[in-house]
Amino acid sequence: MEPLLSVRNLTTMFTSGRRAARAVDGVDLDIFSGETLALVGESGSGKSVTSLSILRLIPDPPGKIVAGEIRFEGRDLLSLSEREMNRIRGRRIAMIFQEPMTALNPVFTIGEQLVEAVRVHRSMRRSEAERLAATWLERVGIGRPEAMLRAYPHQLSGGQRQRVMIAMAMINEPALLIADEPTTALDVTIQAQILDLMRELKRRTNTALLLITHDLGVVAEMADRVAVMYAGQIVEEAPAERLFDDPRHPYTRGLIRSMPRLDDDRPRLEPIPGTVPPAHAFPPGCRFAPRCPFRTEACAAMPALRPFGRPEDGHRVRCHLAETLPVEPAAAASNG
Amino acid sequence: MKVLVSRLFFLVFVVLGVTFVTFIISHLIPGDPAQMIAGQRASPEVYAKIRAQLGLDRPIWAQYLLFLQGLLQGDLGTSIRTQQPVLDDLRHYFPATLELVLFAFLLALFVGIPLGVYAAARKDTVIDALIRLLAVSGISIPVFWYGLVLILIFYGKLDLLPSGGRIDPSISPPATITGLYVIDSLLEGNWAAFKSSLAHLVLPGITLAFAQLALIVKQTRAAMIEVLRQDYIRTARSLGIPSRKIYFRYALKNALIPTTTVVGLAIGALLAGAVVTETIFSWPGMGKYVVEAIGYLDFPAIMGFTLIVSVGYVILNFLVDWIYTLLDPQIRL
Ligand SMILES: Nc1ncnc2c1ncn2[C@@H]1O[C@H](COP(=O)(O)OP(=O)(O)OP(=O)(O)O)[C@@H](O)[C@H]1O
Ligand code: SF4
Ligand SMILES: [Mg+2]
Numbered sequence: 001m002e003p004l005l006s007v008r009n010l011t012t013m014f015t016s017g018r019r020a021a022r023a024v025d026g027v028d029l030d031i032f033s034g035e036t037l038a039l040v041g042e043s044g045s046g047k048s049v050t051s052l053s054i055l056r057l058i059p060d061p062p063g064k065i066v067a068g069e070i071r072f073e074g075r076d077l078l079s080l081s082e083r084e085m086n087r088i089r090g091r092r093i094a095m096i097f098q099e100p101m102t103a104l105n106p107v108f109t110i111g112e113q114l115v116e117a118v119r120v121h122r123s124m125r126r127s128e129a130e131r132l133a134a135t136w137l138e139r140v141g142i143g144r145p146e147a148m149l150r151a152y153p154h155q156l157s158g159g160q161r162q163r164v165m166i167a168m169a170m171i172n173e174p175a176l177l178i179a180d181e182p183t184t185a186l187d188v189t190i191q192a193q194i195l196d197l198m199r200e201l202k203r204r205t206n207t208a209l210l211l212i213t214h215d216l217g218v219v220a221e222m223a224d225r226v227a228v229m230y231a232g233q234i235v236e237e238a239p240a241e242r243l244f245d246d247p248r249h250p251y252t253r254g255l256i257r258s259m260p261r262l263d264d265d266r267p268r269l270e271p272i273p274g275t276v277p278p279a280h281a282f283p284p285g286c287r288f289a290p291r292c293p294f295r296t297e298a299c300a301a302m303p304a305l306r307p308f309g310r311p312e313d314g315h316r317v318r319c320h321l322a323e324t325l326p327v328e329p330a331a332a333a334s335n336g
Numbered sequence: 337m338k339v340l341v342s343r344l345f346f347l348v349f350v351v352l353g354v355t356f357v358t359f360i361i362s363h364l365i366p367g368d369p370a371q372m373i374a375g376q377r378a379s380p381e382v383y384a385k386i387r388a389q390l391g392l393d394r395p396i397w398a399q400y401l402l403f404l405q406g407l408l409q410g411d412l413g414t415s416i417r418t419q420q421p422v423l424d425d426l427r428h429y430f431p432a433t434l435e436l437v438l439f440a441f442l443l444a445l446f447v448g449i450p451l452g453v454y455a456a457a458r459k460d461t462v463i464d465a466l467i468r469l470l471a472v473s474g475i476s477i478p479v480f481w482y483g484l485v486l487i488l489i490f491y492g493k494l495d496l497l498p499s500g501g502r503i504d505p506s507i508s509p510p511a512t513i514t515g516l517y518v519i520d521s522l523l524e525g526n527w528a529a530f531k532s533s534l535a536h537l538v539l540p541g542i543t544l545a546f547a548q549l550a551l552i553v554k555q556t557r558a559a560m561i562e563v564l565r566q567d568y569i570r571t572a573r574s575l576g577i578p579s580r581k582i583y584f585r586y587a588l589k590n591a592l593i594p595t596t597t598v599v600g601l602a603i604g605a606l607l608a609g610a611v612v613t614e615t616i617f618s619w620p621g622m623g624k625y626v627v628e629a630i631g632y633l634d635f636p637a638i639m640g641f642t643l644i645v646s647v648g649y650v651i652l653n654f655l656v657d658w659i660y661t662l663l664d665p666q667i668r669l
Contacts, residue, residue: 057573061460082579090575097574102567107589107664117575152665168575 003030003071004208005054005093005176010068012046012053014279015061021279023049025232027068028305031176036202036209038223038240040216040255044276046232047212051178054210055095056085073175091121094169098181100161104153110137110164111149117168136167140197159190166197173205180212195222216259220244225314228252231277231287234305238315248308248317248325250292286320294321347650354646355407355639359400362635368392369416369633390416403639412643413636417629422640426622430644431515432502433621436613437606438516439537440545444602448549449588449595452556456591457583459561467553474550479609483543483616490539497538500618504532540617544609548602555598559591566590593664600656604649 012024024046031037039047052058053065056077070077073092077085097103105113114133118124124132130149137145140163153161162182169177179198183191195218202209211222219226223240228251236249247253254272274291277283283290285300292299298320305318319325370387378386387393391402406413412422455467491499502517503509510520510529517533563569564587572586614623622641629637660667 055574057570086576086578088576089573090577095574097567097571099567103571105568105572105586105590106666107593108586109665116577120575120577120581154666165571168571 001032004033004073005029005031005210006069006071007050007054008069008071010050010053010065010070012049012058012063012065014063019280022282023063023232023279024053025282027229027232027234029227029234031208031210033175033208034202034206035224036211036222038219038226039210039212039229040214040219040226041229042214042255042272042276044278045229046279047214047229048180050229051095051180051210051212054178055089055093057089057095087121090117090169090174091172092174093176093178094172094174095178095180096162096165096169096182098184100158100165100185103165104161106153108152109149110151110153110156114149114164114168114171117171121172132171133167136171137164139201140164140167140170141193142167158186159194162186162190162194163197166194166201170201170205170207174207176208176210177202178210178212181214182211183218184213184215191218198222216256228255231282232279233287233318234316235288235318236316237305238308238313242313242315246327248315248322249288249319250294250321250325251288254291286318288319294325296321343654347647350646350650351407351643355403355643356400358639358642359396359403359635362633362638363396363399365633367633369635372633373416407643412640415629415634415637417632417634417637422636425625425637426640426644429620429622429625431512432619433607433610433614433623435502435516435518436537436540436544436619436621437603437610439518439541440548440606441603443541443545444549444552444606445599447545448552449556449592451549452553452595453560453583453588453591455553455557456560456564457579464557467557471550471553471557474546475554477546479543479547479612480616482546483540483613486539486543487616498532498536499539500536502533502536502620503529504536507532509533540613540619543616544606544613547609548605551598552595552602555595556591559594560587563587563590589663593660596656596659596663600653603652607645607648 007027007029010024010027010029011022014021014023027046027050029037029039029050039050041047049058049063054070054072054077056065058065065078068078072088077088080088104110108116111130111133114136115126115129118129118132119126122129133149134145137148142148142160142163148156148160148164153164156164162185166182177198182198183194186194198209199222201207209222211218213219219240226238226240226243227234228236228243228249230251236243236247236252238248243252244256247256251272254270258269258271272291277287277290284302286292286295286303289295289299301320303318303320305316306322307313308315308317308322370383370390370392373390374383374386384393391399394402403413410423412426414420415422415425418425451467451470455464458464487499490497498504507529509517510524510526510533513520513523518530518537521527521529521533560583569582569587572582577586610619610621611623611627613619614621615627618624622644626638626641628634629641
C-alpha cells in the first residue's frame with residue numbers, strides 16, 4: 001500500500017550568525033491512511049521542527065529545509081508554490097499545537113475563526129459555514145455551540161480552547177492531522193478527555209494522525225506505530241506493541257525506563273543520564289554515544305537506520321549493537 | 337451612562353484648566369493691546385476709553401470670570417484685531433483647517449499603516465530599510481524645513497503644484513455645504529474647482545502629515561513584528577490562510593491596538609502642527625488666524641483658538657478609547 005505521507009531524508013537547518021544547526025537531519029517517515037504514528041523523544045530532539053517542516057511552516061529566516069522529499073497524496077510538497085501549499089494546509093493536512101492559550105487569535109470570535117478556516121478552502125455561504133462550525137463545536141464536546149461561536153478566546157478555559165483548536169483543525173476533514181503535544185499543557189483529567197475525543201474523531205473521519213509527545217503513556221494508549229527521535233534523527237521505529245515489548249535501541253530503553261506508569265512494579269525510575277546535545281554540537285559518530293551504557297569503539301562511526309528482524313515486521317533501529325543487545329526484562333514486563 | 341457623566345466632568349475640567357492657564361499666560365506676556373489699537377500718539381483719554389472697552393481696566397480675576405460667563409452663553413468675546421466675534425472668526429477659518437488636518441490625517445493613516453505592515457512583513461530586507469529611513473527622516477527633520485524644500489522643488493523648480501492658498505484665484509470656490517472645498521466641489525460636480533483645491537492640498541498636506549506618518553509607520557512596524565511572532569499567526573498559516581490576509585487582517589487588528597494610541601496623539605499633533613504649516617503655505621485657516629492674533633496680542637482670539645483645539649483634542653481621545661473597545665474584546669468602557 002502507498003503511504004499517505006512519505007518523508008525521505010528531511011533535513012532542516014537553523015542559522016544564526018555563523019552557527020548552523022541541523023535540527024532535523026535526514027529523517028525518513030511513512031504514515032498510512034487512518035493510522036496513528038507517534039513521534040517521541042526528549043525535549044530538543046527535533047519533533048516540532050519535523051512536523052513544522054512537513055507543512056513548510058519553519059520560520060525562514062532563521063530556518064530552512066535544505067534537503068529531502070515530502071510526498072503527500074502523490075505530490076512533493078517541497079516543490080509546490082506557496083499558493084499550492086496553502087491549498088493543502090488546513091484542508092488536507094491540519095495541525096494542532098501544544099499551547100491552547102495562545103494558539104487562537106485574541107481579537108476574533110471563535111465563530112469568525114472557524115468560519116474563516118472553512119471558507120478559505122470551500123466556497124460556502126457564511127451562514128452555512130456557521131452551521132458547520134456549530135456542528136463541529138458540538139462534536140468536540142462543547143455545549144451551547146451557538147453561544148460559543150460569539151465568544152472570544154479569553155472567555156474560554158484551556159481545555160475548551162484545545163477543543164476549539166481540534167474543531168478548527170478537523171472541520172475540513174483533512175487526510176492527516178498533526179498534533180504537537182496536544183495535551184501537555186492541560187491537567188490530567190482534561191488530557192484524558194482530549195485524547196478520547198481525538199480517538200473518536202479519527203475513527204469517524206479515517207484521518208491519519210501524527211502524534212508528537214514525550215509521554216509514553218499517551219503513546220501506549222493511542223499509537224499504531226512509534227518513531228523515536230534523538231538529536232535530529234530517527235533512532236528506532238516499530239509497531240507500538242513491538243517497540244514496548246522489545247526495544248532495540250539503548251535510547252528507547254532509556255525512555256521506557258524513565259517513564260512513570262500506572263502498572264509500575266519497578267523499584268524506581270531511572271532517568272537517562274546527561275542531556276540531548278544542542279543541534280549545533282551533535283557528536284560525531286553515534287549521537288547517543290556520550291550517554292550510552294553499551295558504547296563500543298564501533299560507535300565512533302555513525303550507525304545507519306536499518307531493519308531489525310524480518311523487513312515486514314517494520315522494525316528499524318539505528319544502533320551497531322541492535323542484534324546483540326540483551327533482552328530487557330524490565331521493558332518486556334512493563335507492557336503487560 | 338456612568339462613563340458618559342464622568343467623561344463630561346472631565347471635559348468641563350479640561351475647559352476650565354485650559355482657559356485658566358491660557359488666560360494667565362496671555363496676560364503675563366509683556367505688551368498692551370490697548371496701546372497697539374490706540375497707537376503711540378493717542379491721548380491718555382482715548383487710551384483709557386479703549387482699555388475700558390476691552391475690559392482691561394478690571395482686575396484679572398474679574399476679567400476671567402467675565403470670560404467664563406460669556407463662555408456659558410456661547411460667547412468667546414470679540415477679537416481685538418478683527419473687531420468680529422471670535423466665534424464667527426473661528427467658524428470662518430475652521431473648515432480650511434479641518435480640510436487640511438483631515439487630509440493630512442488620512443494621508444498619515446492610509447500610507448503610514450500599510451508601510452508599517454510591509455516593513456514588518458519584509459523585516460530586515462532592503463524594503464524594510466528604505467521604509468525605516470523614511471520614518472527616521474520624518475521624525476527628525478523639522479516641519480518648516482521640508483515644507484520649504486517641497487515648495488522649492490514642486491513649485492519653484494518643477495512648477496507642478498501650487499504653494500499657497502486653498503484654490504486658484506481664477507476659480508471661484510464651491511458653494512459652502514461642508515466647508516471643505518474638495519468635498520463641496522465634488523458634490524457640486526465642479527471638476528475644475530475639485531482639481532484645483534486638491535492640488536492646493538498636496539504640499540501642505542504632505543508637510544503636515546510627514547512627522548505623524550513617520551510615527552505611525554514606526555509604531556505599526558514594531559507592533560506588527562511583535563504580533564507576527566505569536567502562536568496564533570502560526571495557527572492561521574497552518575490553516576492555509578494566505579499571507580496577505582494574515583498580515584492585513586489577522587495580524588493588523590492586533591497590531592492596531594497599540595497603534596491606536598499613537599494615532600490619537602497624531603490628531604492632536606496635526607492640529608498643533610497646522611499652525612506652522614498654514615503659515616508656510618498661506619493656508620487661510622485657524623492656524624494662520626491665531627499666528628496673526630498672537631502678533632496683535634489679540635487675547636480673545638488666542639483664548640478661543642486654544643479652547644477649540646483642546647476641546648477637539650479631548651473629544652478625539654474619547655473616540656480613541658471607543659475604538660479600543662472595537663479592536664480589543666478584553667477592553668470594556
Ligand atoms: N526558531 C528556531 N530557531 C533556532 N533554532 C531552533 C528553532 N526552532 C527549533 N530550533 C532548534 O531545533 C532543535 C529541535 O527543536 P524542536 O522544537 O523540534 O524540539 P522538540 O523535539 O519539539 O522538543 P520539545 O519536546 O521541547 O517540544 C532544538 O535544538 C532547537 O534549538
Ligand atoms: S551505536 Fe553504540 S553508542 Fe550508539 S546507541 Fe548503539 S551502542 Fe549506543
Ligand atoms: Mg516541540
